[in-house]
Amino acid sequence: MTTAPLKPSRGLRRSATRGGGYVNLLYLPALVLFAVFMIYPLISGIGLAFTNWNGYSEARSFVGFDNFARLFSDPVFATAVRNTFIFGIGCTIIQQVFGLGLAIALDKPLRGRSTVRAIVYLPVLVSPIIMGTMYYLLLQYNDGAFNDVVVAFGGERMAWLADSSMAIAIIVAVNSLQFMGISMIIYLAGLQSIPEMYYDAASLDGATTWQQFRYVTVPLLQPAFATSIVLNLIGGLKLFDVIKILTNGGPGYSTQSVSTLISTTYFDSQSAGYASAMGVALFAIIIVITIIMNKVLGSRKVEA
Amino acid sequence: MKSIKAISAVALVATLTLAGCSSGANGGDAGGDVTIEFQTGFAVDDGEMTLMKELVSEFEASNQGVTIDLIAAGTDYESDMKVRLAAGTAPDIWNTHGWSLLRYSEFxxxxxxxxxxxxVIDSLDETMRNDAGEIFALPTNIDISGLIYNADVLEAAGVDPYGIESWDDFDDAADAVNSDTVSPIYQGGKPLAGALADRVVSGTFDDDDLAEMLDGSFVTPAYEEMLDLVQDWGDSGYFNPDYSSASRDDMAKALAQGQAAFMYGPSLLFDNAWSFNPDANLGFMPIPTTTGAPRYLVGGERTAFGISNKTENPDEAKAFIAFLAENDTALAAASTSPPGLTTATMELGKLQPSFEKWMTEEEVPxxxxxxxxYLPNGSWESMQVTTDVVITGQGTPAQATEQMKSTYDSLRGQSE
Structure with missing residues (x-):
């Protein structure tokens, strides 16, 4: 049987058109603010990347693509790019694993699950600066709680942030633990949108719990995966606050991300033009990764 | 629909990543009655800030109609000032903290x-006056420092600080004091690794090297020699185990409580240390050289106040600065530093013996x-990090020196 598509009546269409115009007016102020505080700085920032401005002086000269050429021969920038990928990918993986695991566990009708959900989500509400400071105090060599525990078990005090690999691992862990609540919420919403009848049907067909998860839950969670992964990836690639507080990019330059290096280069090294070129490069990196991730994750989308 | 989504995604990502890379240009000071905005650069609880509040009240009482808007510094004073200069919203008067000529003179x-x-004392001419003899700020004090030490720690280990004349002597002293509870050199990597380099490096450059640096050629061997010294100290276990996480406060506390024998940093560390332990027996000594030149102290502009060339009230601002100059003795004493003017009297309290020994008796340069x-404006960060690289073993002195040379070349190119 075929059915002709329903056409809206003329009156309904007129109403929709008028409604659309009204809606346009409503978002106009937001659009203006967005243009003033986001688009203008963006364009201005790109313009700066072609100058040798020091960040405060009135003097500046056009230097063409010199700043971009310098990026390719700068070992510090290469280190920052490598770290940025570690932060982005590392945080994303940990947040997906913990976020999804917690979402599945807390989707079940357990006593006190609302309280546990709130506890997992609460760190998201804390400023990363404050969270970083709390961990910094815990990780201090003298008077730090971690070292107190180590000493209590007969060990020797450690300089936790003195080794670059350890410091990078700590930064990834701190950021992931703080923001896994966001992934949990996204996956919880996704799980609750999957109709129960699919699981009933799968049970009748003899599917095990693992098979139900693999062939029902995972495919129908694709939109949640896409949202959570892209958000976490962008957050990880832009990581700034926790690094500034815990290591300030050190020892040496070994834990710099591109974001922290931009800040250091702009304000401390007084090379605003070069810092802007780094910003453009980071922008390009995130754009490319976001588009690829959207393509990959979007192609697997399954309608429930 | 897809294209709208794509454009939205691009715009979002772009703005989130680049929003911090722009400059604005809105200007204009608040108009109206004569109000002078005075950015002090002092923390709220600084001794200098407390005195400044009293002086401002006194000035306002004798200059009816003039209000001095006294502002304490935030945690990132230098960056804040750069943003205000870029935006054309500089205060009427601000603390130039060592950079009145190189960074701020155009403003x-x-x-x-x-x-x-x-x-103004002669020793400040080199860093505060330009070739035309112009000076852009009133120095209320000067920062003179050397190798800071805890005299009680040295005495307990049988070390005479006045007997340390070479780096070999220093190594002997460091070996004598090194123990589980005392670090020969206590330094905070994040705040003051660069302070160590900035003080030691003058002793590895001879006059020809310095002339080359001024001409635009980075003298790699002399800089690397300084970092070799630093690496040797690290290899010998002279640095504190919490070097990577130690803050400026940690340094002051360690100095005050006898956990540190030596450290490198600004004279402000003395005040901080005495706030932890007023009885700490502290002093400073000149820094040895490797070139055969005599030992030396380092010094320069510390607290200095300049007037914006965009101020709408230059006469009132100049009158206030002149009033501060008349009170320089008190301002310098509040910072435990020598005054910046020859007309003021030096009242250094517990630091007086060190000054008399080295400045008066020995006449150390x-x-x-x-x-x-000798380095282009903006090099400090690189000096700080490259020293940290060597101390933490992330790189060799040669690699760190190469990085420093790269910074020197690019910043000189930027300023030309």
Whole structure:
């Protein structure tokens, strides 16, 4: 049987058109603010990347693509790019694993699950600066709680942030633990949108719990995966606050991300033009990764 | 629909990543009655800030109609000032903290015609006056420092600080004091690794090297020699185990409580240390050289106040600066530093013996901070990080020196 598509009546269409115009007016102020505080700085920032401005002086000269050429021969920038990928990918993986695991566990009708959900989500509400400071105090060599525990078990005090690999691992862990609540919420919403009848049907067909998860839950969670992964990836690639507080990019330059290096280069090294070129490069990196991730994750989308 | 989504995604990502890379240009000071905005650069609880509040009240009482808007510094004073200069919203008066000439002079009024200008001490001429003899700020004090030490710690280990004349002597002293509870050199990597380099480096450059640096050629061997010394200290276990996480406060506390024998940093560390332990027996000594030149102290502009060349009230601002010059003895004493004017009297309290020993008796030369004269403006960060690289073993002195040379070349190119 075929059915002709329903056409809206003329009156309904007129109403929709008028409604659309009204809606346009409503978002106009937001659009203006967005243009003033986001688009203008963006364009201005790109313009700066072609100058040798020091960040405060009135003097500046056009230097063409010199700043971009310098990026390719700068070992510090290469280190920052490598770290940025570690932060982005590392945080994303940990947040997906913990976020999804917690979402599945807390989707079940357990006593006190609302309280546990709130506890997992609460760190998201804390400023990363404050969270970083709390961990910094815990990780201090003298008077730090971690070292107190180590000493209590007969060990020797450690300089936790003195080794670059350890410091990078700590930064990834701190950021992931703080923001896994966001992934949990996204996956919880996704799980609750999957109709129960699919699981009933799968049970009748003899599917095990693992098979139900693999062939029902995972495919129908694709939109949640896409949202959570892209958000976490962008957050990880832009990581700034926790690094500034815990290591300030050190020892040496070994834990710099591109974001922290931009800040250091702009304000401390007084090379605003070069810092802007780094910003453009980071922008390009995130754009490319976001588009690829959207393509990959979007192609697997399954309608429930 | 897809294209709208794509454009939205691009715009979002773009703005989130680049929003911090722009400059604005809105200007204009608040108009109206005569109000002078005075950015002090002091923390709220600084001794200098407390005194400044009293002086401002006194000035306002004798200058009806003039209000001095006294502002304490935030945690990132230098970056805040750069943003205000870029935005064209500089305060009427601000603390130039060592950079009145190299960084801020294009934004400041020349003040050599002021009544106090001829009284500025001679040793500041090199870093505060330009070739035309112009000076852009009133120095209320000067920062003179050397190798800071805890005399009680040295005495307990049988070390005479006055007997340390070479780096070999220093190594012997460090070996003598090194123990589980005392670090020969206590340094905070994040705040003051660069302070160590900035003080030691003048002793590895001879006059020819310095002339080359001024001409635009980075002298790699001399800089690397300084970092070799630093690496040797690290290899010998002289640095504190919490070097990577130690803050400026940690340094002051360690100095005050006898956990540190030596450290490198600004004279402000003395005040901080005495706030933890007023009875700490502290002093400073000149820094040895490797070139055969005599030992030296380093010094230069510390607290200095300049007037914006965009101020709408230059006469009132100059009158206030002149009033501060008249009170320089008190301002310098509040910072436990020598005054910046010859007309003021030195009241250094517990630091007086060190000053008398080295400045009066021995007449040790006071060299300017290396980075303010021989490195281009903006090199400090690189000096800080490259020293940290060597101390933490992330790189060799040769690699760190190469990085420093790269910074020197690019910043000189940027300023030309």
């Amino acid at each position: 400041l009024l020349p003040l050599e015609d002021q009544p106090w200008a001829d009284d 006071v060299l300017p901070y290396f980075d303010r004269v």
